[in-house]
Amino acid sequence: MTDREDAPAGEGEKKGGCLPPGLLVTLEVLAGPDRGLRYAVKSGRVTIGRKDADFKLTDPTVSGLHAQLECAGGRLFLTDLSSTNGTKVNGERIESSPVVNRDEIQVGETRLLLSAGEDRCGEYQPETDEEDTGESRLQPSASILIAASLPNPELPPSIHIVLEAIDGPDRGQKLRVARRSTVIGRGPHADFILSDSAASTRHCQLEVHNKDKMTLKDLASSNGTRLNDSFISLVKVRNGDLIQIGATKIRILIHLYGR
Helix, strand or coil, X not given: CCCCCECCCCHHHHHCCECCCCCEEEEEEEECCCCCCEEEECECEEEEECCCCCEECCCCCCCCCCEEEEEECCEEEEEECCCCCCEEECCEEECEEEECCCCEEEECCEEEEEEEECCHHHHCCCCCCCCCCCHHXXXXXXXXXXXXXXXXXXXXXXXXXXXEEEECXXXXXXXXXXXXXXXXXXXXXXXXXXXXXXXXXXXXXXXXXXXXXXXXXECCCCCCEEECCEEECEEECCCCCEEEECCEEEEEEEEECCC
16 A cells, blocks of 8 residues: 555445535544555544454554544544554543544554545644643533634744745745645645646645644645655654655745744
């Protein structure tokens, strides 16, 4: 199985209900033997595991039927199915827990990224300054609703980011990053539009979570995304990092004011 291959739907998924109209839910393997594998959730209930599951993994530390992702009442819930090695959400071991966009799920030694949203901004969820105690994740009844369309707010003045193409057909092109989520690609709806034929319509996405955390995510592109010469799925970025898409190289320039 290749690094950007989509997993086929399992037989069990056909028995579940449907997701709410317009809701897009995907699971992507960030670490483990199946790294890079993506699974598009099509029904209201799917199982994750190594044998008779909808989303099948090859990790030997994953149980045959390890966990279940379910949509109920406009919320997503993850339930451990009495697995041998347990299930975690953002590092916390759970039995049943609500999950939201961009939560990290761990089954055995495999780490998954959950994306839930309606449009390209739906894969971004702003962080708050409030401390996350983790308590809300332990109560399945917590009112964590799935937003149909999450906002893409402007960056605060204290964060200044510029993307500059330093090599390739668009050499010299620059973009002052104005919002929290920025899509790079060849399509007309991308924020940083490239003419490189190796670029996908929506190739990768730069997200600014806060002044200390900025990430780059490959958006299931045809030819992959590199950061500093290494293919990536989801990775933190820093000032001076180099994004490579085909023949195009883009420098990330970050300046934080007030430091």
